[in-house]
Amino acid sequence: MGGTFDPIHHGHLVAASEVAHRFDLDEVIFVPTGQPWQKSGRRVSPAEDRYLMTVIATASNPRFSVSRADVDRSKMTYTVDTLRDLHAQHPGAELYFITGADALASILTWQDWAELFELAKFVGVNRPGYELNIDHLADHLRGMPDDAVTMIEVPALAISSSECRRRAAEGRPVWYLVPDGVVQYISKRHLYVPAQAEGNGSV
Ligand code: ATP
Ligand code: MG
Helix, strand or coil: CEECCCCCCHHHHHHHHHHHHHHCCCCEEEEECCCEHHHCCCCCCCHHHHHHHHHHHHCCCCCEEECCHHHHCCCCECHHHHHHHHHHHCCCCCCEEEEEHHHHHCHHHCCCHHHHHHHCEEEEECECCECCCCHHHHHHHCCCCHHHEEEECCCCCCCCHHHHHHHHHCCCCCECCECHHHHHHHHHCCCCCCHHHCCCCCC
C-alpha cells in the first residue's frame, strides 16, 4: 500500500487490514512515498518523519511492514518503480496494490499505467466522499484478466491526512484518528505547526 502517509491514519490501517484478510495476504507492505509528484504543490513533511510514523503505526501487527524503497530512491516516486523494486526484493511474490477510491480514479494519469497491471493486481477500496467506480477504466481494461482491478468494501472511515494536518495546525485533537504513538510523534516533532507558532528552543 503506497501513500504519502503525512500522517498515517486509521483509514489506511483499516483498509490494509481488511484487504489482507479478504485476499489472505501474507504481508502488507506500507510504502511511504519519497517526493510525491502529485503533491508538488504543497509542503510535504520530511520522508524520514513519514516513514517513522508509518513504522510506529504498524509495529504491533505481525503482518504489517514498511518499505524504504521510495524514501531511499533519489528521484520522484512513481508507482511503477515501487512495484519493480518490490518485485526485485520479493522474487516470485504475487503483488497486490491497495488504493483508495480517489487514488484509483486517477490511475490513468500515472506513469506507465499499462505496465502497472503486469506488475500487480490492483485492489480499490471505498472511501467516504469518493465514488468507487471503474467504469471509466473499462476501455483500458479490455483484454486484461478479470482480476486486474478488484473493488472491495471496507469499513468506511471518513479520515484524511489533510484533515489530521489541519486539526494539528489548529491545536485540535487527532487522538483516535491516528494511532496513539503517531499523536505523540506529531507533537514531539512539532509537525504541522504553522512556522510562526513554533518555539525557538535550541537543540
Ligand atoms: P491527503 O489528504 O494528504 O491526500 P490521504 O488521507 O489521502 O492524505 P494518502 O497518503 O494520500 O492519504 O493515501 C494513501 C492511500 O490510502 C491512497 O490510496 C488513499 O486513497 C488511501 N486512503 C486514504 N485515506 C483513506 C480512507 N479513509 N479510507 C480508505 N482509503 C484511504
Ligand atoms: Mg490522498
